Amino acid sequence: MSKVILKGINKYYGKVHVLKDVDLVVEEGDFLTLLGPSGCGKTTTLRVVAGLETPEKGQVIIGDEIVTNADKSFYTPPSQRGLNFVFQSYALWPHMTVYENVSFGLKVKKFPKKEIRFKVEDALERLQIREYIDRYPSELSGGQQQRVTIARAIVSQPKLLLLDEPLSNLDAKLRVEMRAELKRLHQELKTTIIYVTHDQVEALTLSTKIAIFFEGKIVQVDTANNIYNYPVDVRVADFIGNPKINFIDGLLVKDRDGVKVVSPLGEMIAENKKCEDSLEKKEVTLALRPEHIFISDEFKENYLECQVYSVLPAGSETLIQFKVQDKFIIAKVIGQVKFELDQKVWIFFVKESINVYDKVTGQLLFNV
Amino acid sequence: MEKLETGLSKGRRELDGKMTRLKNRFMRLVTDPYSVATVIAIVVLVYLIVVPLWEMLSATFKLSPQDVRSVPGAIAGEFTPYYWKKIFNSSISEAIFYGPLKNSLFISLMVSMLSIILGGLMAWLVTRTDIPYKKFFSFMIIVPYMLPSWSKSLAWLTIFKNDRIGGYPGVFQYLFNINPPNEISYGVVPIIITATLHYYVFTYLLMSSALSSINGDMEEMAEITGANRYTILSKIVFPLVLPAILSAFILTFSKAVGTFGIPAFLGLKVKYYTISTMLRANIRNRLTEQAYILGISLISIASFTVYINQKAIGARKSYATIGGKGVRKNKIRLGKYRISAVIILSIFIFIAAVIPLFILLMQSFMLKDGIYSLNNITTHYWFGKSNNLIAEGEPGIFKNPLIWKSIYNTLKLAFTASIAATITGTILGYIVSRGRGKISGKIVEQLSFIPFLIPSIAFSAIYLSMFSKPRLFIPTLYGTFTLLVLVSVVKYLPFAVRSGTSNMLQIGYELEEAAMVEGASWVKRFTSIVLPLAKKGFLSGFLLVFISAMKELDLLMLLVTPDTRTLTALTFSYTDTGYHQFADAIMTVIAAIIITVYFISLKVGDADITKGIGG
Secondary structure, eight states: OOOEEEEEEEEEETTEEEEEEEEEEEOTTOEEEEEOSTTSSHHHHHHHHHTSSOOSEEEEEETTEEEEEGGGTEEOOGGGTTEEEEOTTOOOOTTSOHHHHHHHHHHHTTOOHHHHHHHHHHHHHHTTOGGGTTOOGGGSOHHHHHHHHHHHHHTTOOSEEEEESTTTTSOHHHHHHHHHHHHHHHHHHOOEEEEEESOHHHHHHHOSEEEEEETTEEEEEEOHHHHHHSOSBHHHHHHSSSSOOEEEEEEEEEETTEEEEEETTEEEEEETOOOOTTOSEEEEEEEEOGGGEEEESSOOTTOEEEEEEEEEEETTEEEEEEEETTEEEEEEEESOOOOOTTOEEEEEEOGGGOEEEETTTOBEEEEO | OHHHHHHHHHHHHHHHHHHHHHHHHHHHHHHOHHHHHHHHHHHHHIIIIIHHHHHHHHHTTBOOGGGGGGSTTOOTTSBOOHHHHHHHSSTTHIIIIIHHHHHHHHHHHHHHHHHHHHHHHHHHHHHHBOOSOHHHHHHHHHHHHHSOHHHHHHHHHHHHOOSTTSSOOOHHHHHHOOOOOHHHHSSHHHHHHHHHHHHHHHHHHHHHHHHHTSOHHHHHHHHHTTOOHHHIIIIIIHHHHHHHHHHHHHHHHHHHTTOOHHHHHHHGGGTOOOHHHHHHHHHHTTOHHHHHHHHHHHHHHHHHHHHHIIIIIHHHHGGGGTTTTOOOOOOBOOGGGHHHHHHHHHHHHIIIIIHHHHHHHHHTTBSSTTOOSGGGBOSHHHHOOOOTTSGGGOOOGGGOHHHHHHHHHHHHHHHHHHHHHHHHHHHHHHHHHHTTTSHHHHHHHHHHHHHHHSOHHHHHHHHHHHSSSOBTTBOOOTTSHHHHHHHHHHHHHHHHHHHHHHHHHTSOHHHHHHHHHTTOOHHHHIIIIIHHHHHHHHHHHHHHHHHHHHTOOTTTTTTOOTTTOOHHHHHHHHHHHTOHHHHHHHHHHHHHHHHHHHHHHHHHHOOOTHHHHOO
16 A cells, blocks of 8 residues: 655756656555765655655656656645655644644544544654643753654554654764664554665664665665665765775786686685676776774784774774775774784685775676 | 557647646646735736836826827827926926936935934944943834924924024024024925934844844954954954945935925925925826826836845845844943943934924924913913814814824724735735745745835825726725725835745744645645744734834825825824924824834834844
8 A cells, every 4th residue: 555656756946957767666664764965865855755846757656546747747735645744854833732733633634532632642652752742842852852743743644654854953862762763663553664864874773675865866775784785886885884885996807717806905706707808907996894804913824914004992893994005994893902003914804795896987896 | 551540649648648737737726825825916916016007107108188289289198208208308307307306316315325324323333332221222213213204304394494484483593593594494404314314213223133143253253363343343344234234225215215205394495396296296286197207217216226236235135144143242342432322322312303202292382383482382282172263263183073083094094004914914925935936936025025116105196096996896996995005005015025024934834844744724724833923023014014104194195085084194284284283293192102002012022123124
């Protein structure tokens, strides 16, 4: 019922082309996150789904119903799409109490009074803000206000819940708390959720699926793990992950068994991979996650020798920066480790954890 | 054959697609309350503002029956450049156009320059320095604006009148036994002085909103770098408010250029004409077409100045409000100048606000004009019964049913017009604020600003001719109260809409979108979200229009009938017939009502009239 399909959505603000041929399928029950840097069109996409924006081209299908058909200038109003929306600014009505805010939609839909009371109290209970029922928004803290907006959105039991950077106005501690709350809520309500954020940790922890946006285009849609492990291009690889992924320039050379990757990290043979015949050599970028690097302080076979440049302890983990043939590489080690500056160490990595990208196009070529 | 068919059906499919698209677009337009409201607003505004202007313009090219004989071989009602030639290029041009034009331009130039200096200085003192008694001063500075502009010319006359032009001598002559020369009693000097004493409030309001929007941090930063106060003022504050100064100058100019009351009282006696008084003279002599051309010239001057304002400083104006939060303002310490600043400001307020009021009040108690002794004091003009020996038996104003009726008319008009204007301003302000960046919003904003450019006297002239006969769906309105309300609402629309827009801009659109998602209709959204949140701003818009309507003369003078006469119109006719005491007494009543309402709104509702003026 609540499967959402976007087909060829194009949206212009004046002459600015903000959404470029956006295609997306959100399965029923999914928690899909639209992730990308600010200004990439993710909020606009969400508003198109909600019906708050009218695209110039494309279709939106919710369940079995076409709710937006730009070619026919047909747009179902937001309230008839069976969804609800949580705004980044909260958009709580300041002149109404919590009860009035949450019950507003039910009153508009002319539910009986008793039922409204029951539903509102249930929603507030779920979000643990029952006691604030008669307060005005200005009398609540930011976190409580956030809970009210979510209560307001779920009280009508929408089939589809749209959230626009709901946690961006909260402090770090509250954000972690609300993440857990949202995840539990998703599992309890079994609603399809589309969620917008620029915070990758939020996306990785919450979503069943992530759609990555760059400059008005969807670049990759996949599960959180796949996006993390196999980013389709350099931009995604660069965007996802903290500390940032290591990029190392290398060369792709033809080899008998497939192709050989030559880089400061050494020579690696990728079996069963074929190089285009026309190309003898190709410039590539290797990407290696910091946590996929292992360190040893004594010589080992097949390990790569390098020098410690600096050590950055961060409590539960330690970041170590190395110099490998004038290139910097960062490694992440769980726990607290000690190295001297300029100390000689040996590092090791599983070659399967390296992704190889075309240096010119930035596209993922293969996984070694 | 097959190919042809598929081609045909494809064509038909495309056509069908186009039709449904058109149909859907149309349905969306007519079912979307915002577009419906916008369309209605635009139609009404065009009908009430653009059509009158057009009629006025076209009338000046049509030969009227009474002028048929002046143009050989012409037929009444035909196109003719006759009137334009007569005004711009004939033996009387100098007398009826160029002379008055020079006077008008000179007066408004001087008035706006002096107003900028006075108003700007006072705004700076009140907003940026540590001058004491700030609340008192900021209230008193605005008081002159509560009185009709021409009341100050009446006060001037009472003081500086000479006995050369007839009548009684003024206070000055009585006290010092010097007969003031004509140049002091009448003409350009007193016009400029009294007009400045009125319009400086306008610049003061504009300037103080600009000054208070400068973030104190900028000044503090300059102080940290070691700049002294003068440098801060000239290098930081002044450049930041320069755009505001220029636009205040131009707005004051375009307001002063059309003013009628002041030059009428102070200029006509010595045959000193401005465009506005010449316009009124032409209407009186039934030279309507000529009057219209003068009106159009006034509109052109005002539009031109505003156009310059938008072109030259429109883009730069934006930085006047940079850091517009103005949360914390550091006050410049006046130090040793503090006391002299208080004294000078007090003297000024005494001259601008207290003396005119006092003079008016005093004169209303004088049995005979010009005799300044205790036994000449009487309350006759206030409470006296009809006495054939005084003023041909006119009873005191509170014993005169005519005046009670006028008080009733005035209050009814001021309240009805300001409530109607506030409602209209709210709706139009909604359209403007929600249509930001859209053409619809721009059109409504521009249309509703036009009345600002039309001098009241010209505006009432158009409405007089437009509604003195039945029009499309509208019966003859001349002589009705409705016409007075209509003309007032339309004339004050620029203020009402500005105030409404700034009010609406404070309500985030997301608040409405949230209700939209919940399924609330436009009406529901407007009544349960927008209106309750906009409530606070209503009073400011209401007050602004109320004050203007209470003291309005120029706009109503041509349109009132004995039945609908307002207090101001009554004052004017009393002055015309020489019963100054009655005029002064009524003026005192008007001032009392305005100041009371203003004071109550300040106390009760935190009203801020700067919103509609500045913005």
